[in-house]
Amino acid sequence: MTKNLVFDGLQISNWDRNTLEEVRRGGVHGINATCAVWEGTLETIRNIGDWLVLQNDSPDLARLVTSASEIREAAADGVVGVVLGFQNTSPFEQDYSTVEIFHKLGVRIAQLTYNIQNYVGGSCYDPDDSGLTRFGGRIVEEMNRVGMLVDLSHVGNRTSLDAIHHSIKPVSITHANPLWFSDTPRNKPDEVMQAVVDRGGVVGACLYPNVIGGAETTREAFCDMVIRLVDQLGPDHVAIGSDSARNWDSSYVTFLRDGRWKPKQNVQWPEWSAWFQSPEDFPALANALSDRGLPDEVLTKVLGENWLTLFETVFEPASKLEGVG
Secondary structure (H helix, E strand, O other), X not given: OOOOOOEEEEEXXXXXXXXXXXXXXXXXXXXXXXXXXXXXHHHHHHHHHHHHHHHHHOOOOEEEOOOHHHHHXXXXXXXEEEEEEEOOOHHHOOOOOHHHHHHHOOEEEEEOOOOOOOOOOOEOOOOOOOOOOHHHHHHHHHHHHHOOEEEOOOEOHHHHHHHHHHOOOOOEEOOOOEOOOOOOOOOEXXXXXXXXXXXXXXXXXXXXXXXXXXXXXXXXXXXXXXXXHHHHHOOOOEEEOOOEOOOOOHHHHHHHHHOOOOOOOOOOOOOOOOOOOOXXXXXXXXXXXXXXXXXXXXXXXXXXXXHHHHHHHHOOOHHHHOOOO
């Protein structure tokens, strides 16, 4: 595999030494690790505490990081740089000031909604997307101010466009694919992706079975999609967000899909493609992208540098960016 710095735009595993070792064996130097989906403020603080314990128990494997430079330092030291992220704004509850609190606790990425309407806006699965709410506008402003990346992966299209236009900083889609590749509500129409790019953001192509068309989709088809996406959006705006979900049993996917807003259903994890089962398969994916014709200098960007370039801008507090651009 190429010696590029590799950053995965999203993983949501049940973390322990074994899962961290999988990441490192796959040559992945940094990850956006989900530490909250449906949890409220207190539960999320406990989850961050679990990460602190794991970091202290495994300093040879993982390090919590809050900047692009710290990701590079971790990579140089042979440990995985872990950026803490949310897949929902539920940890903020109804209090904008919690954004700064979680920023001080190390969180640098937050998805606005997850699978259902919340106080911020609509989700990709809502039949009627309300758009960004007044509270949502306040949350985006606060995330801009402190230096936290807005993630639109599970967010409804109207809410996404509202958030993009409201944000003074670049935003991201950390883990989703073009609607033209696989027709599912989780994937994004050209209008939304182009708006992300016009704001200077990044789209992370996702390997989760439900957004690639199922386990039968070939690695070659996925790679061709990434290359077409690079042609469409530009080489500086495409990356990878695998959505790898390791070390969970079926009870967690039930919670993950629906939280506590409706009765539990018997949900099973989808079957992953044989060619991508875990982060250990990143080297083969990188080689396949190269074999399908992605130039080396673009591959470097897609595998990680585009994320780090985005982080260098977005993770800075807005006050430090005044007069820039």
